[in-house]
Amino acid sequence: GDGSKVIDLKDGENLINIEVTAEDGTAKKYMIEVTKLSASSALLTDLKITGVLNLVPPFASNVYEYSCTAPFFLNTVILQPTLPDKNMKVCVNDSDVAEPVLLNVGDTLLNVKVSSADGTKAQVYVVVISRMQLPHLVSFNDIKDQVEFECPVSLTALYRPVSINGSDPKHTFSAPYIELLTRRSKVDPLDEQPLRKNWRNPEYDLDKRISAASVRCCYAYRGDIPHYDEGSSPLDALHQVAVEYASAIKLKPRDPKLHFLLGLAIEEQYYASEIYGLKKRTEEDAQELSSAKAAGREDEILAICKLHGFQGKPTLENQLQALDAEFHQLKDQGQSGRADYIQTLLIWKSKKAGKDGRAGVLDEESPLHQALLKYLDAWSLNPDNWQYNFHVGRLFLLQGKSEVAQQHLQTSLALRPASPATRFYTGLALLEQKEGPGQRAQEAVMYLQEGLEELITQQFNAASEDTESLECILAFATGSSTVPPVGFCPEPSLEFLHPQDVAAKFPIANTCVNCLCLPFLDNYENFKTNMDFAICNTQGFGIE
Incomplete structure (x- = not known):
């Protein structure tokens, strides 16, 4: 033809063939694929989740059901759908897509609804996010919750609850246990009735209620963090103990016991702060707290860090990375006003870090490392002491230095072979070796078993003593021990x-x-x- 032609495009894919002929008669064909977006189209071009979470299966516009596994410590996520047309609309569980979604402790059902540009069609993408099970043993504060939310198989709190369709009353189990029990035998474990087709009914609303219930946990402090004024905190007492031992070391620098006790005091300070959340107000903290604006900015930065997968107490580098990622994400979404504010936070945090000089704190400055140094000082002055070797090996193992940890723990075990704690940590050190325990695998298991047996025995004896005391008090007051x-x-x-x-x-x-x-x-x-x-x-x- 003459090289130009008006082509009518239909909705969807359109193939356009172009043939070019040279002066010598040589011809070459080209093909162009043009996709015309329909005003009634309600499909996404991509769907991602903040952090390092991956959809299963990988996203495709014509696949509408997905699953995803999240770590247990992740509380919220933000879905990031990509629309082919800016006039299309999208929401997650009928809420703004930019809002963080609070995750249940088990499964969370997310409905991503996409509406076409002309408003005539809608498509729902379903995403189920499963958080990994908590490694902490928890119990409910309310006895009614304890009964209602208990799995009849494991006798622990329900995790990712699933009920059996057609059961009356409703039979609800933790998903991992019911899946294991029905792998071979397709019957209801409680009444032995045959399971129907599509018997599995995920209880998302129940999971949400369980997540909102009040619980207690024996492994870590999970309450309001107590704050103390200057001089009244337990941390002040521990600090004073550390000061006294440090002063004593100046007088007797070659006394290994003083170095050892100072290490214990420093390590105790760390656990009091990190596990039990004890805080104290210093003069510097008081000046920081006097600025509500600065405190608000810090809280907002921590919230942004959580959205981008940095949990707990993120380092300065993590905070700057999260702010930078949030800035570019908002820019890509066209939210320039919000992006400018995030850039302000980024600049403020960078200047603040440079001003106080505490940017990028090295591990060597952490309390645990300082405690290790004091244990090493004690060990260097008395290398034949089992306690010094034990604590040096224990903290080296915590740092991942399993080889040097094993040397100290083996020495401690040789000096005090009956110590259950030493045997347990020696077993851990053997298992943590780069090449594995090798021929000492059975020995490692034996050490671990002996340590755990001693711990369980101690706990059982303590519980027995408490029970006996209560029985004696009841008999004293009423004449009956029951x-x-x-x-x-x-x-x-x-x-x-x-x-x-x-x-x-x-x-x-x-x-x-x-x-x-x-x-x-x-x-x-x-x-x-x-x-x-x-x-x-x-x-x-x-x-x-």
């Missing part, structure tokens, strides 16, 4: 003796009315001693 099936009549009661009463030093029981009278004493130790003496010497009305 609660009768029909209960007590009258109900047990508690009274207090007048401090001026001569006989008020010891508890008094009236078993006829199930009443226990307790004394007022100066301190708990005297109270406990007198209680033990009275209860242990008067059980059974003196006839046993």
